[in-house]
Amino acid sequence: MSTTRSLPRLLTEIRACRVCADTLPLGPRPVLQASASARILIVGQAPGAKVHASGIPWDDASGERLREWMGIDAHTFYDAARIAIVPMGFCYPGRSSGKGGGDNPPRPECAPLWHSRLLALMPDVRLTLLVGQYAQRYFLGNRRKGSLTETVEAWRDYAPGYVPLPHPSPRNTPWFQRHPWFARDVLPALRERVADALALPPDADVPHKEKRNMTLPAITLQRVYEPLPEDRQACFLVDRLWPRGMSKEKLAGVIWAKDVAPSTELREWFHKDPEQWDEFTRRYVAELDANRTAWEPLVEASKAHPLVLLYSSHNTENNNATVLRDYLMKKRRK
Structure with missing residues (x-):
């Protein structure tokens, strides 16, 4: 069976998944996007409450910041033919009752069930963005450093296929302020890699200004x-x-x-x-x-x-x- 035919079937199967329905406070609603032609794969944590309500991945303040980091607009970001969005957990996991609040970790069932099958059907992925510690732990394994900060700071070690990133949530603003090297060193390189991964064939009729805008600060x-x-x-x-x-x-x-x-x-x-x-x-x-x-x-x-x-x-x-x-x-x- 061809990739272009089997991937839509797999996505239909994922969106009908009810494996951990009893543990989800708002019920199951898998949120992801993927296509066989995707050049970039974004692996985050899990949808928040706002994304659960809209059904649109990264449809919140964190998503706005992530698009800024990547140097692309919403139209490009939500073009499934170019960008796949496959979080570690596909459904909203609910709020944590622990100190500091925030959402619960991604449900552990999703990645073992679905990730390998999805990735096998996206052969054109050139760049994978690992957003947060859960994605980094799953994809980098023993190559991951002792902490998220150390892993992100060692971003060059994971080139050219991966870029580890902190979560772009507004709650992480103090982290960004404590680590100015992230905006200074990582983000320009990230935008360059995103632009390279999304680059059209040399003979494509794309205005120079449009290409330049993909890497604006x-x-x-x-x-x-x-x-x-x-x-x-x-x-x-x-x-x-x-x-x-x-x-x-x-x-x-x-x-x-x-x-x-x-x-x-x-x-x-x-x-x-x-x-x-x-x-x-x-x-x-x-x-x-x-x-x-x-x-x-x-x-x-x-x-x-x-x-x-x-x-x-x-x-x-x-x-x-x-x-x-x-x-x-x-x-x-x-």
């Missing part, structure tokens, strides 16, 4: 109250109000781009009715469209350096910085 988000990067040449505070309790000394070197923030009227309206997220996004984008001089310097800065957008909101998913980041990424691709 990342635009990341961070609460202003978290430890700031040592290199602040491309850190922008994108709130209209100065963050409460934060001294100017603590933000020395940070550029306050308050003119790119939502207008006072829009900010106050959204504060009164935060359920109107879609309408807030629409109105804010309209304000940005009419205020090119405010955001254009950020676009230019993001082409030369990784950009960090600082915000003060407690909501890490629905805030003005997330809208601005998506807006800037679209503008710099034009």
